[in-house]
Amino acid sequence: MDMNAFFENALDGLRDAGNYRVFADLERHAGDFPRATRYRPDGETHDVTVWCSNDYLGMGQNAVVTSAMKEAIDRCGAGAGGTRNISGTNHYHVLLEKELADLHGKEAALIFTSGYVSNWAALGTLASRVPGCIVYSDGLNHASMIEGIRHSRAEKRIWKHNDPEDLERKLAADDPERPKLVAFESVYSMDGDIAPIAEICDVAEKYGAMTYLDEVHAVGMYGPRGGGVAEREGLMDRLTVIEGTMGKAFGVMGGYIAASTALCDFVRSFSSGFIFTTALPPALAAGATASIQHLKGNEILRRRHKERVAKLRAKLDARSIPHMSNPSHIVPVMVGNAAKCKWISDLLLDSYGIYVQPINYPTVPVGTERLRITPTPLHSDADIDHLVGALNDLWSQCALSRAVA
Numbered sequence: 001m002d003m004n005a006f007f008e009n010a011l012d013g014l015r016d017a018g019n020y021r022v023f024a025d026l027e028r029h030a031g032d033f034p035r036a037t038r039y040r041p042d043g044e045t046h047d048v049t050v051w052c053s054n055d056y057l058g059m060g061q062n063a064v065v066t067s068a069m070k071e072a073i074d075r076c077g078a079g080a081g082g083t084r085n086i087s088g089t090n091h092y093h094v095l096l097e098k099e100l101a102d103l104h105g106k107e108a109a110l111i112f113t114s115g116y117v118s119n120w121a122a123l124g125t126l127a128s129r130v131p132g133c134i135v136y137s138d139g140l141n142h143a144s145m146i147e148g149i150r151h152s153r154a155e156k157r158i159w160k161h162n163d164p165e166d167l168e169r170k171l172a173a174d175d176p177e178r179p180k181l182v183a184f185e186s187v188y189s190m191d192g193d194i195a196p197i198a199e200i201c202d203v204a205e206k207y208g209a210m211t212y213l214d215e216v217h218a219v220g221m222y223g224p225r226g227g228g229v230a231e232r233e234g235l236m237d238r239l240t241v242i243e244g245t246m247g248k249a250f251g252v253m254g255g256y257i258a259a260s261t262a263l264c265d266f267v268r269s270f271s272s273g274f275i276f277t278t279a280l281p282p283a284l285a286a287g288a289t290a291s292i293q294h295l296k297g298n299e300i301l302r303r304r305h306k307e308r309v310a311k312l313r314a315k316l317d318a319r320s321i322p323h324m325s326n327p328s329h330i331v332p333v334m335v336g337n338a339a340k341c342k343w344i345s346d347l348l349l350d351s352y353g354i355y356v357q358p359i360n361y362p363t364v365p366v367g368t369e370r371l372r373i374t375p376t377p378l379h380s381d382a383d384i385d386h387l388v389g390a391l392n393d394l395w396s397q398c399a400l401s402r403a404v405a
């Protein structure tokens, strides 16, 4: 078999379906977020404004974070030098885990090399090692949770997205004696909707199920100390496990779980995705710790973030650009056609210096193709006006439907 022909053929299939992904080659400007230099395929460069970053608060370039990282590199060097078990545990990891446990009001925390790995490893370990465990997974859970659950080979039930009644029907149908684990997210990244956490906890508690909440899109941003939606709603103590990332609002990299000492120690001791991989560089741990500490005491960034989101939504409304309403910071501008979505995104980048990645199937259902816009506290009024003006031009050129007031 000609393997290269096979690979090319599979890629052609993606291209034909409009699902082939092209990376934007960017160089982010520290100190000037959300500005970046784009390297075009022809080697030319131009300045762009980034409108689709998950560095939601610009912490990735905050001097509090970058100076903590530089200091840690100067003290400890570049890499961790091993797995956590074999010479890789650095004091910065220990401090970060304490900081995370405190953030979520839990006894302990355990860090991983990414949020993806934390979901895969923690869910995989809990579901496979707790005898007879059944996992109840929200229908729109992230790929990392789905893969972790699949890898565990535990029995699983998919419940209707954000629907505690459907969850209850599924819990009630199973043997009351079997251990149960309910896995869901707080802020869902594509629609920006938020789970009814209290109602889900009510149901889970009624059936004696553990709860596992992915707060990846909420940590740093919601709650008085940035502990997430569960903190804002006073629910952190009702969740068995809270999972998060240091790679989004905290602006660095790495994932974690926060839970009881025994649960964290159990995952630490049995999870291959924790044991057999090199620990995070100490400087990342130092940067993440500084970022978390900064956001624990800084409501100003969160307030400014909310104000920017509201301003963008109001300006979109004024031009009748359709966007999905939701209670979060994610602004999905709806295009509803894969080819047009890609075309608009390309034109925004090439002609307007605006970078927003198109979101097409299979990330979202066919017919709901969109631009997922994420305003930050560092986008100015002029940035917002430029974006909305450009969208308005393209909406007219493309004869896209407008929102009805």
Ligand SMILES: *Cc1c(COP(=O)(O)O)cnc(C)c1O
Pocket: 114, 115, 116, 117, 119, 142, 144, 185, 189, 214, 216, 217, 245, 246, 247, 248, 254, 255
């Ligand atoms: C991004 C994401 C993750 C993975 O986190 P990383 O730190 O980027 O690996 C997990 N869950 C959800 C819902 C995410 O959107």
